[in-house]
Amino acid sequence: MTVEEKLEAMGLTLPTPPQPIAAYLPCLRMGKLILLSGQLPLRDGRLVATGPVTSTEAGQEAARQCLLNALAIIKQDLGGDWSQLARIVRLVVYVHGSDGYADQAQVANGASELLVELFGEAGRHVRSAVGVNGLPMNASVELELFAEVTG
Amino acid sequence: MTVEEKLEAMGLTLPTPPQPIAAYLPCLRMGKLILLSGQLPLRDGRLVATGPVTSTEAGQEAARQCLLNALAIIKQDLGGDWSQLARIVRLVVYVHGSDGYADQAQVANGASELLVELFGEAGRHVRSAVGVNGLPMNASVELELFAEVTG
Amino acid sequence: MTVEEKLEAMGLTLPTPPQPIAAYLPCLRMGKLILLSGQLPLRDGRLVATGPVTSTEAGQEAARQCLLNALAIIKQDLGGDWSQLARIVRLVVYVHGSDGYADQAQVANGASELLVELFGEAGRHVRSAVGVNGLPMNASVELELFAEVTG
Numbered sequence: 340m341t342v343e344e345k346l347e348a349m350g351l352t353l354p355t356p357p358q359p360i361a362a363y364l365p366c367l368r369m370g371k372l373i374l375l376s377g378q379l380p381l382r383d384g385r386l387v388a389t390g391p392v393t394s395t396e397a398g399q400e401a402a403r404q405c406l407l408n409a410l411a412i413i414k415q416d417l418g419g420d421w422s423q424l425a426r427i428v429r430l431v432v433y434v435h436g437s438d439g440y441a442d443q444a445q446v447a448n449g450a451s452e453l454l455v456e457l458f459g460e461a462g463r464h465v466r467s468a469v470g471v472n473g474l475p476m477n478a479s480v481e482l483e484l485f486a487e488v489t490g
Numbered sequence: 491m492t493v494e495e496k497l498e499a500m501g502l503t504l505p506t507p508p509q510p511i512a513a514y515l516p517c518l519r520m521g522k523l524i525l526l527s528g529q530l531p532l533r534d535g536r537l538v539a540t541g542p543v544t545s546t547e548a549g550q551e552a553a554r555q556c557l558l559n560a561l562a563i564i565k566q567d568l569g570g571d572w573s574q575l576a577r578i579v580r581l582v583v584y585v586h587g588s589d590g591y592a593d594q595a596q597v598a599n600g601a602s603e604l605l606v607e608l609f610g611e612a613g614r615h616v617r618s619a620v621g622v623n624g625l626p627m628n629a630s631v632e633l634e635l636f637a638e639v640t641g
Numbered sequence: 642m643t644v645e646e647k648l649e650a651m652g653l654t655l656p657t658p659p660q661p662i663a664a665y666l667p668c669l670r671m672g673k674l675i676l677l678s679g680q681l682p683l684r685d686g687r688l689v690a691t692g693p694v695t696s697t698e699a700g701q702e703a704a705r706q707c708l709l710n711a712l713a714i715i716k717q718d719l720g721g722d723w724s725q726l727a728r729i730v731r732l733v734v735y736v737h738g739s740d741g742y743a744d745q746a747q748v749a750n751g752a753s754e755l756l757v758e759l760f761g762e763a764g765r766h767v768r769s770a771v772g773v774n775g776l777p778m779n780a781s782v783e784l785e786l787f788a789e790v791t792g
Contacts, residue, residue: 361595362602363617377618441779444663451664466665467679467785470775473621477592483618512746513753514768528769624772628743634769
C-alpha cells in the first residue's frame with residue numbers, strides 16, 4: 340500500500356502543505372537532510388486543538404495532525420515521490436500543558452507510532468518530548484521534524 | 491551595502507561576541523555547519539528584556555538582540571569575512587511568556603525578518619518558535635541558530 | 642584513566658542503557674553524527690528528581706544522571722570502544738521549574754562540566770538551556786545530546 344492508501348485506511352488524509360504563519364521556510368535541504376519548521380495541528384486552516392492538552396487522546400490527535408502537515412511538506416519537497424524518503428530522523432514534540440503535566444511521551448506517541456505504521460523501520464526515529472506553557476496561536480502541540488532523503 | 495552598513499542604517503550594531511555564561515562553547519563547526527549555543531538578549535553585559543514578554547514589540551527587540559549576539563559570534567568564527575557565510579539554516583526561538591501566551595511567532599519574526607533584510611535569500615531559514623515559563627538569567631527570549639559556511 | 646575509572650573516582654557509574662519509554666529509538670547515526678533521544682534522570686528505573694527543580698544542586702545531580710544515561714547509550718552504540726567517540730557536539734537541557742525560575746544554566750553545568758572532566762577538549766560543546774513547566778514522567782530535567790564519531 341502507498342502512504343496515501345495507508346492513511347486512507349486509517350481515516351486520515353494528507354492536507355495541502357500549510358504555509359508558514361510568519362517569515363520563514365516550510366522546509367530546507369542540507370545535504371541529505373530535510374529540516375522542517377515547527378508544525379502546528381492545523382487542519383483546513385484551523386487548529387484542531389488549542390490551549391493546554393486536556394486528555395492524552397486529544398493530545399495524540401493534535402500530534403498526528405502536526406505530523407500530517409509535516410508529511411505534506413515533505414511530499415511536496417520530494418515532488419510527490421515517497422521513494423526518495425530514506426527515513427525519518429528526529430522529532431521534537433512540544434506539548435502545551437498545565438504546570439506539572441507529565442504525559443508528553445504518550446502525546447508524542449500519536450506522531451511516533453503513526454510514523455512506524457506508515458514507513459516501518461524507516462519511520463523509527465530519535466525524539467525529545469517536552470512540556471511548555473504556551474505555543475504559537477495557542478496551539479496544543481508543535482512538532483519539529485528532521486528527515487533524510489536517498490541518493 | 492555590507493552587513494554592518496545595513497545594520498547601521500537600521501540603528502543597530504554588532505556587539506562584542508558574548509562569552510558563554512557557563513561551561514560551553516559559543517559555537518562549533520561540524521563540516522559546513524556552524525552550531526551556536528543559545529543566545530540571550532544581552533547588550534553591554536545586561537539583558538534588554540527580562541521576565542515574561544510584555545508586548546510583541548518588546549519581544550521582537552529582544553529576539554533581535556539575541557540575533558545580533560549570534561551574528562557577532564558567527565562573524566568572529568568567520569574571521570570577519572561574511573562571504574564565507576553560505577546561509578542561515580535554522581532557528582529555535584524560545585519565548586518566555588505567561589501561561590497561554592500565544593504570540594511566539596510574531597516575537598520570533600524580530601529575528602527572522604532581520605535575517606532576510608541582512609542576507610536576502612541566504613537569510614531564509616526553518617524555524618520553531620515555542621513558549622517557555624523561564625529562561626537563564628530570567629531572560630525574555632533565547633535563540634538557537636544553525637548556519638552553513640561556503641567551501 | 643578510562644572514562645569508567647574517571648567516573649568511579651567521582652563516585653559515579655554508567656547505568657545500563659535505558660530503554661525508550663515510548664515508540665522511538667535510543668539513538669540514531671547519520672554520517673558521523675550520533676543523535677540521541679531526550680534522556681531523563683532515571684537511575685535503576687526510577688527518576689532521581691521529579692517536579693520543579695528545588696535547588697541548583699538537585700538540578701545538577703539530575704542533569705548529571707541524564708548525561709550518564711546518554712553516555713551509556715553512546716557506549717553501547719560504539720560497541721564499548723570510547724576511542725570511536727570524536728567529541729560531544731551539542732546539548733539541549735530542559736529544566737522543569739516554577740514560573741520565572743532562572744538558574745537553568747547552572748543546572749545544565751551539572752552535565753557540561755562532567756563532559757569536560759571526562760573527555761577534556763573533546764567534551765566541549767554548544768548548548769541551549771531552557772526552562773519548562775513540565776516533562777515526561779514529571780522529571781525535573783531532560784537532556785538531548787548530539788555527538789560525533791571518528792572515522
